[in-house]
Amino acid sequence: MSNSYSFEVINIKGKAYIxxxxxxxxxxxxxxxxxxxxxxxxxxxxxxxDVDLMIFNTCAIRENAKDRIFGNIGALKHKKLKNPKLRIxxxxxxxxxxxxxxxxxxxxxxxxxxxxxxxxxxxPELLAGLFNGSKHGVILSDEDEPIAENLPVVRDSKYKANIxxxxxxxxYCTYCIVPYVRGRERSRSAAKIMEEVKSFYYEGCREFLLxxxxxNSYGKGTDVNFNRLINYIDNIPGDFIINFMxxxxxxxxxxxxxxxxxxKKISYRLHLPVQSGSDRILEAMNRGYTRRxxxxxxxxxxxxxxxxxxxTDIIVGFPGEDYADFxxxxxxxxxxxxxxxxxxxxxxxxxxxxxxxxxxxxxxQKSIWFxxxxxxxxxxxxxxxxxxxxxxxxxxxxxxxxxxxxxxTGKSRNGFIVDFPxxxxxxxxxxxxxxxxxxxxxxxxEEIK
Ligand code: SF4
Numbered sequence: 262m263s264n265s266y267s268f269e270v271i272n273i274k275g276k277a278y279i280x281x282x283x284x285x286x287x288x289x290x291x292x293x294x295x296x297x298x299x300x301x302x303x304x305x306x307x308x309x310x311d312v313d314l315m316i317f318n319t320c321a322i323r324e325n326a327k328d329r330i331f332g333n334i335g336a337l338k339h340k341k342l343k344n345p346k347l348r349i350x351x352x353x354x355x356x357x358x359x360x361x362x363x364x365x366x367x368x369x370x371x372x373x374x375x376x377x378x379x380x381x382x383x384x385p386e387l388l389a390g391l392f393n394g395s396k397h398g399v400i401l402s403d404e405d406e407p408i409a410e411n412l413p414v415v416r417d418s419k420y421k422a423n424i425x426x427x428x429x430x431x432x433y434c435t436y437c438i439v440p441y442v443r444g445r446e447r448s449r450s451a452a453k454i455m456e457e458v459k460s461f462y463y464e465g466c467r468e469f470l471l472x473x474x475x476x477n478s479y480g481k482g483t484d485v486n487f488n489r490l491i492n493y494i495d496n497i498p499g500d501f502i503i504n505f506m507x508x509x510x511x512x513x514x515x516x517x518x519x520x521x522x523x524x525k526k527i528s529y530r531l532h533l534p535v536q537s538g539s540d541r542i543l544e545a546m547n548r549g550y551t552r553r554x555x556x557x558x559x560x561x562x563x564x565x566x567x568x569x570x571x572x573t574d575i576i577v578g579f580p581g582e583d584y585a586d587f588x589x590x591x592x593x594x595x596x597x598x599x600x601x602x603x604x605x606x607x608x609x610x611x612x613x614x615x616x617x618x619x620x621x622x623x624x625x626q627k628s629i630w631f632x633x634x635x636x637x638x639x640x641x642x643x644x645x646x647x648x649x650x651x652x653x654x655x656x657x658x659x660x661x662x663x664x665x666x667x668x669x670t671g672k673s674r675n676g677f678i679v680d681f682p683x684x685x686x687x688x689x690x691x692x693x694x695x696x697x698x699x700x701x702x703x704x705x706x707e708e709i710k
Contacts, residue, residue, distance in 0.1 A: 275313030277303040282330055283320025285506065286443075286472050287353060289423035290381065291318045294352075296413030297384050305415065309340070314348045314388075319355035321438050323608040327355060334369050341371040348391050352376035357442040358612065362399045375399045378443055379428070382409035408449055420468060420659050420689050422461040426454050426490070427473035431481075432509065434536075435547045435614040436579065436607065439474055446478060451485040455493060462499050465689060467657055468672070469494070471505040477512035488517045495524045500691060502657055502674060504528045510535065511549035515561055522565040529566050530600075530676030533559065534574035538593030539586035542579050545618070552593060559597055570600045570645075570675035577634055578607040578627030580618035587630050594637055600645045600677075602638045606631050639701065646677070646699035653695045653709055654679060658687045664703055678703040 277298045281291040294316055295305050306312060315337065319330050334351060341347050349372045356362045357377035365375055373391050380387070380400055387400070408428060416422055429444040430437075458469055471491070473479060479487035487505075494503055503526050510533055521527045533555075537543050540551050550558075563569050575590060594602070606627050609616050654673040662668025662680040669683045671692070680703060681694050687708075694706035 274302050275304070276306045276311070277314040277316065278306055278309045278312045279316045279318065280309070280333070281318045282326060283318075283322060283354065285423060285470065286425060286428075286474070287318050287320055288417070289425050289472055290353070290378075292414050292416055292423065293381050293412045294318065294384065295415035297381065299415050300413050301385055301388065311344075313346065314350070315340075316350045316352065319351060319353035321354035321358065321361075321442050321610070323605070324610065325608065327361075330355060331368075334365065334372065338369070338371055348373045348388070350374045350376065350388075350391075352378075352380065354378055354438070354442040356399075358438075359399075366399055379409065381412055408447055410449070410453055416461075416466070418659060419465055420657070421470065422457075422466045422468070423470045423472055424454060424457055424461075425449070425472045426476060427479050430474035431478070432475060432549070433547060433614075435545065435618075436576065436610065438610045438613055441612055443474060446475070446481060448473075448480050448483065451480070451490050451493065454490065455497065458494055458497060462497070462501060467501045467689065467691075468659070469501065469503050471503065474507065475509045475512060476505045477508050477514075477517065488514065488520050491517075491527060492520055492524075495520075495526050501526055502528055502672075504530065504676070506532050508533050509549075510555050510558060513558060515558075518558075518562045518565050521562075522567075528676060529568050529674050530570045530572065531559075531562060531566075532572045532574075535593065535597070536574060536576050537579065537582070537586065538590035539582070540589075542582050542586045545581055546576075546579060546615070552589065556593070556596060568675050570677065571597065572601045572603075572676075573597070573599045574603045574605070575634065576605050576607050577631045578620075578622055578624075580607070580615055580620040582607075582622065584630075587634075591634065591637055594634070594641065598641050598645070599638065601642050602634075604631065604634055604638065643699070643701050646701070646704060649677065649696045649704055650699055651696065653693055654704075654706070655691055656681070656694050657691050658683070658689065660688055664700060664705065668705075679706055680704070681706045681708055683708055 279291050279294055281288050320326050337349055351365055351372055356375045362375045427448040429446045430440045431446045433440050477487050535555055536546055538552055656671035656673055656679045658669050658671035662670045663678055664680045668680040669687055670680050672678055679694050693709045695709050696704045696706040698705040
């Protein structure tokens with residue numbers, strides 16, 4: 262655990278269970294919650310039976326996720342009845358929305374504390390208050406609250422580290438709730454980020470994921486932009502891989518693509534959410550680029566970065582989308598040839614601009630389009646994976662196989678999962694693997710000695 266954080270130790274003994282919903286940023290926050298609770302004296306457990314503290318770190322991106330989380334919170338009532346000493350904390354993007362926080366407070370009176378997105382540094386004090394009898398507070402973050410630094414972290418993996426480099430987003434894509442719950446863009450200092458990379462590397466970590474809602478606009482208004490930051494990290498001595506997400510096409514520069522191409526350690530996997538292939542829909546989404554600009558950008562990236570793997574996000578059934586728009590998305594998919602795509606049926610988020618737009622397409626129709634999209638993408642993805650059979654890839658091995666526990670697993674520099682036979686001493690090291698077979702989501706290979 263990295264720890265230069267200090268607070269009055271209240272020395273609570275007990276078991277704590279944390280459930281995390283949503284994106285990598287939430288998982289990174291939960292690693293900090295784990296770090297804080299561990300310093301307080303809690304034992305972190307992975308089963309919610311018979312615990313003293315439960316924390317739900319929630320996500321607000323999709324309406325059905327919200328419904329699921331509400332269902333899960335409701336189910337905690339019987340645990341509280343069984344164990345009145347149990348403390349329940351709900352935090353994260355969902356409860357950063359005041360109306361939802363108030364609804365949680367009203368609907369679930371057995372919840373002890375409701376927090377927003379940037380309250381982690383106050384957690385020890387708030388927990389101390391809970392144990393001294395205070396109850397049912399709602400504490401939300403201000404938009405401009407400074408980033409809390411030096412929080413302790415207990416990482417999920419010894420070999421992989423999530424490093425948040427910025428928080429918030431200024432883009433206001435019309436379908437997205439993030440700017441309302443994570444606030445305006447705020448970047449961490451480059452020096453702090455570098456310090457963290459070096460210290461995690463020293464602890465044995467070899468894969469870093471730089472996180473932010475829009476990493477390309479890191480450092481806005483300062484003299485260290487994302488391009489310089491990633492260049493600095495690439496020049497830290499050692500053998501490791503640098504991943505980053507999420508990139509926004511309107512802020513991804515050719516200069517950054519050149520930096521990736523010329524780097525020693527930056528991943529050759531680029532996750533670049535396109536969302537739609539139709540200019541009309543891209544404009545309605547307020548994405549700030551056109552189909553042509555997107556395709557030009559990825560063609561440049563493919564020409565500069567050998568073995569580039571491109572992945573994306575696509576929304577089907579945005580309000581006002583018709584079959585002609587959807588067909589443009591399919592044609593872009595075929596032209597871009599993404600290695601994989603995270604595809605979603607549009608989910609209305611109250612409070613966003615898109616939620617006010619008329620929507621004429623039925624859910625049933627959207628599901629038909631969605632299945633068509635999946636079928637096109639799965640053929641492209643399978644062809645991409647099969648193209649690696651016979652090639653040798655350098656893999657960073659992180660643990661037991663994903664396809665089979667008897668195998669080991671790792672990822673190539675361009676982000677493909679590769680499983681292979683080997684003994685556990687390979688875990689935590691780089692190995693060269695000849696690919697012998699492709700599954701529809703991963704590659705299987707053998708080590709080249
Ligand atoms: S860039 Fe758009 S989709 Fe991404 S977090 Fe910001 S507002 Fe949401």
